Amino acid sequence: MSLRRIGLLLHREFVRGPKNFMFIFAVIVPLVLSLTMLLVFGTLFAEKPRLGIADAGDSQFTHSAAATEAFTVRKYASEAELRDATAMGAVDIGVVLPSDFDESVSSGKTTTVTAYIWGGSLLKDRAALAATTATWVRQMAGQVSPVNIITTVLDGSVVLPWEDRLLPLILMMGVTFGGLMIPASSLVAEKQQHTLAALSVTPATMVDIYAAKGLVGVTISTVMTLVILGLNRTLGNSTLLLAGVLLLSAIFAAEAGVVIGTLVKDIDSLFATVKALGLLLYAPALIYVFPDIPQWIARVFPTYYIIHPVIEITQHGARLADIAGKLGVLLILILALGGLLALLTQRMRYRH
């Protein structure tokens, strides 16, 4: 094995890669599906209300706004900028605060405030923003709330939203298209074009060739799954741990891709094989879609050890210790596939 040769082969894969249909497929399809899901389930339109502020002074109002998590707050340098942003729909309501706003409020004088309202803003957002801004101003004016709020979150069953249920499915697409299909299709294409035979009579070993193809899959799969989670705003708090899990998942998928690519003859057989393996790959994600199915069934499938840790990190804030067991199984699977690959490499050495 030579790092220089792997580097050379890797460079070739990346230069040639973007012309490969599978390469485009691996990047575009998970993105389009993510976006469609966000649109269909409406989460893309269910943003927080957006408040714009053009503060000529340094008002307490602006500080209160900055501290809130209920709204998206954007600050603008001038009234003109705020007006433009509101007209374009960048904020739902834009409030212009004069430089002496705080003094006017605390002195009890009637103060006039200009509020730009984007014509397309929702009534409920307008109402929420109006109530909140009024409360902030009352606080500044020294008014004391006449109520003491006792907040109770009722103990009912939490309905898992559809976008959360479907996320593992799209995630698995990112893993399989990027990690598995790219190395597999690339290997099969090289076999069909007889370029693999040409490579195998150079000093490059089969290990070099497999490593280069695998690395492309690992890179694409890791990046794409991170992008999918980012798009769905489910990166969670432990991004580094999540990236690590996704990297391991990508290695597992890439190993599987190289194994399949080595064993099948042509592109049609590759698609047939992947179709046949589809259930094995996607079953845990499908089981997750339907909570009524006993969830323990998913544990039988190898990809459960990819999906489960990712879900635990992104949706339940799990830490390394919480998912160590599952990751251990994933590592064993990676080693087992690695062993199989080593055996195949020995066998394939004299085939081309």
Added chain:
Amino acid sequence: MTELAIIAEDLTYAYGQLMAVDHISFDVAEGEILGFLGPNGAGKSTTVKMLTGQLLPKAGRATLLGIDVARHPKQVQAQIGVCFEVANLYETMSGIDNLELFASLFGVRDFNAEALLKRVGLDGRGKDKVSGYSKGLKQRLMVARALVNRPQILFLDEPTEGLDPTSAQAIRSLILEEQARGATIFLTTHDMHEADMLCQRVAFIDRGKIVALDTPHTLKQQYGKRTIRAEVLGDDGHLQTREIILDRQETPAEIEALFRDAEVVTIHSEEATLESIFIQLTGRELI
């Protein structure tokens, strides 16, 4: 007097610094088959491209059927047929669809694709997609496509290269049929035997220049050597080869000496080939 179908005057083309065709001049009479012979990279295809209006000459002029090709390429193209070296057919369309498309583009009325397909030996395969054709069948379709407009001049670029003997023979027969119809044929080929069989005249092109242009017979007369080759039993009991060049003053004496002094096992006379003449003229082989 026979009219000239093709006149090339001082035709020149260069790809950057590389002179592909270097001031060549020749003409082809109506109804004649001219073989254009030369190794790869000699300038054959560039010449064809200039003659058929696909390339504008850097210098010189090509006239086909009395029309200046550079000035009126479309007028010329309406009256010629071109069979390219590499198959460029619509593979996902049927043979008939391919022919009908080109017939429409040439404005041929009452075009009978089936009849043409029958002529090239593709009857019964016309409705099949071209992608399912063998190399020989594709080449026959290429020739058929070049014939859809009943061209007055037919350019054939390596039409039989790499084909099985049956397909090659079918195409050669078609070429002769077309000549009988009155078409002029410009045949580019590597195959000297084919050129010898089909062409009234052949031109040898090498490094962009025409090094010889005449009838195969005259070329053989002019440049070729007829020989006799004999195998004789040597003193050591092994066979030895002797070669005697014919048509010389001393030839009869040499033949007499051969039979007198040695035990002749086999004896053959050998004609000069165009290939040997080409090697003699250019110092390289036709590859």
Added chain:
Amino acid sequence: MNARMISALIGKDLKLYFSNRLFALVTVLGLVSYTAIYFLMPATVDETLELGLYMANVPAPLEALLAESDLRFYRADSIDALQQAVLEGDVPAGYAFPDDLLVQLSRGEQVSVQLLLSPNVPLEFVEIYEVILREFAFVISGQTLDIEMNEIVLGPDMAGRQVAPRQRMLPLLAVLVLMVECLGLASLIAAEVEAGTIQALLITPLTMVGLFLGKGVFGTLFAFVQSALLITITGGLLHQPLLILTALLFGSAMVTGVAFLIASTGRDLMSVMGWGVLAVILLVLPTFNVLMPGLASNWIKLIPSHYLVDTIYRAMNLELPWMDATQNLVLLLIYAAALMALGVVMLKRKLR
């Protein structure tokens, strides 16, 4: 060059297009799935927020506030009924005021009010429900706010007649239809260049102008028919059909120009796909500005498809007058002509 030649070329391109199974499938499936996505998406916007309220006696100032508020209220007869409504998901939150609210207020005591929340309410939104409750309490207690709001609505006020998500989605679907055709045409041309069939066409009486005219007419009409079909099926032609169809026709010509450009840059079919995907991403961007207003700033106007998207969106949803649409249509036509000319020049260079 004559009409017979052009129609022969168009016929040939149609045959070739549908003999490419991938694009034929994408074309048909695309239309079906785009239509399905459209009808799956919400047809209306629920811009009101309904809250639960239990209050034995509603004081007059609050009654007035509730009447003029943009919020809607479900009046529960008892705290249990309120709790049930929250648990069953009828309302996300409910306020339960004590029966002796007015007595406590008159004594100047701080009143304890229960805020009952559904377990499905995200934590960051709790603040909004609390703020609304506080604002009610201030009103009930008679504390006034010395602020005069000068409210200015920018753009058409869509309150109560919001554009439905699926209507916002329609320009994206239309552009996607056009772009799939663009990719199909670019691949078709690239395949013809790669196979050398264009060379064969150009050696007939067909001129280069005729060839481009054939391809241009085919590409434009094919893209136009499909996008018009999509818009018709989804009911987009109910308002200003002539304006929308004109914009789609110009847009179809524009993507045909883009297809010429892509075909001229790609060396083979795969690189055409690579460049094509880049073009798709670029031309789709303006549709996101419709989906999520305020996402992009004025730079979006540099992208040619902006004028198509803006015209069809406003014509379908905002009764765009012809006078206002003229500028968009002229710019779209200029872009279409420029892209077509550039594409023809580049492709001509490649063919030579």
